[in-house]
Amino acid sequence: MDWFRLYAEFSTDPKVQMMSEAMQRRLVMLFCLRTAGIIPTTDDAEVAFALRVSEEDLAKTKELFVSKGFIDEIWDLMNWDKRQFSSDSSNERVKKYREKRKAMGLTSNGYTKHIETVMVRDGGCCVYCGSDKNLCIDHAYPVARGGNDDIENLVAACKSCNSGKAGRTPYEAGMSFLNKRTEAIWNHWIKCNGFSNALEQIQNRTDTEQKEQKLSARHDSRAKPVDESPVVISIPLNDSTEFPITERQVAEFEGLYPAVDVRQEFRGMRAWSLSNPTKRKTRSGALKFANAWLSKAQNEAPQPSQRGSPPRGPTSKTGEAVMKLQGVINGNQLDRNRDRQGLAGPVVLELGSPAGA
Numbered sequence: 001m002d003w004f005r006l007y008a009e010f011s012t013d014p015k016v017q018m019m020s021e022a023m024q025r026r027l028v029m030l031f032c033l034r035t036a037g038i039i040p041t042t043d044d045a046e047v048a049f050a051l052r053v054s055e056e057d058l059a060k061t062k063e064l065f066v067s068k069g070f071i072d073e074i075w076d077l078m079n080w081d082k083r084q085f086s087s088d089s090s091n092e093r094v095k096k097y098r099e100k101r102k103a104m105g106l107t108s109n110g111y112t113k114h115i116e117t118v119m120v121r122d123g124g125c126c127v128y129c130g131s132d133k134n135l136c137i138d139h140a141y142p143v144a145r146g147g148n149d150d151i152e153n154l155v156a157a158c159k160s161c162n163s164g165k166a167g168r169t170p171y172e173a174g175m176s177f178l179n180k181r182t183e184a185i186w187n188h189w190i191k192c193n194g195f196s197n198a199l200e201q202i203q204n205r206t207d208t209e210q211k212e213q214k215l216s217a218r219h220d221s222r223a224k225p226v227d228e229s230p231v232v233i234s235i236p237l238n239d240s241t242e243f244p245i246t247e248r249q250v251a252e253f254e255g256l257y258p259a260v261d262v263r264q265e266f267r268g269m270r271a272w273s274l275s276n277p278t279k280r281k282t283r284s285g286a287l288k289f290a291n292a293w294l295s296k297a298q299n300e301a302p303q304p305s306q307r308g309s310p311p312r313g314p315t316s317k318t319g320e321a322v323m324k325l326q327g328v329i330n331g332n333q334l335d336r337n338r339d340r341q342g343l344a345g346p347v348v349l350e351l352g353s354p355a356g357a
């Protein structure tokens with residue numbers, strides 16, 4: 001059975017209401033004829049028969065309807081397609097989409113029915129960074145890879161984490177779950193659904209975390225006396241908190257990495273973390289990150305002069321030149337005077353020594 005839409009304003013439209021009831025009835029009849037495919041037509045006799053009116057009445061009807069802009073000369077209803085099919089065709093698309101998803105074994109109405117439950121479960125915060133702004137639903141295992149709308153695969157995520165992650169698993173994107181409970185639910189779901197590549201990622205992830213925890217535990221036991229020295233700088237973490245670096249830690253690192261301007265490198269780490277929010281480190285991984293960073297800086301730093309220079313001697317070529325120059329000026333003074341202050345005079349400090357930073 002075919003149907004058509006009658007706009008609700010029909011009952012109040014002045015153009016309609018100014019007409020006799022007979023004409024209003026004929027207009028509705030034309031809607032029926034249009035739906036049945038009888039109009040548009042150039043055969044007026046056929047329309048007269050369909051409306052059960054005389055040819056004379058039909059001519060009056062046509063004149064009236066054309067003058068009001070309801071039809072054109074061949075009985076085609078104006079704006080018919082616009083009124084009838086725009087929303088219907090979108091319904092049709094939605095229907096096809098749902099049928100297609102159903103055929104693929106996916107739930108017919110997608111993830112939308114779970115939105116509220118997921119938001120409540122995840123505490124109204126992004127499971128990756130903890131933000132409560134611009135939230136959306138993320139398929140932790142991407143749809144494009146076969147991830148479905150199971151509630152275990154849906155997580156609350158801010159739009160920035162969601163778009164940073166794109167079509168990858170969180171682990172592939174270098175992101176970790178701040179919400180460990182949701183991560184556990186998702187990991188369990190991955191195991192039950194046999195996404196083997198994701199399983200491997202979870203295993204690698206667990207290994208790395210265990211190593212990080214051991215490292216951090218070792219550091220904690222070493223640093224048992226509470227470090228109350230002032231905080232020099234902090235590194236933003238993946239949970240939006242900050243990892244403080246104290247004066248005492250800086251001193252310790254300066255001892256471990258003598259060729260490195262430790263303070264400057266920590267400023268670099270902070271800047272890097274600020275501009276790479278999705279790659280930020282976990283609290284347990286922060287010191288490991290700092291160590292790896294400083295170790296790299298140490299390896300890349302120019303080697304200090306072998307000739308009796310102090311561990312924190314100048315690392316730049318200019319600094320070395322100044323050292324040599326001063327050595328010439330001072331003659332044997334360097335050998336006689338082993339005092340560092342005597343060696344690293346004000347000129348050297350100013351131009352070369354990172355220790356003065």
Ligand SMILES: [Zn+2]
Pocket residue numbers: 126127128129130131157158159160161162
């Ligand atoms: Zn986020």
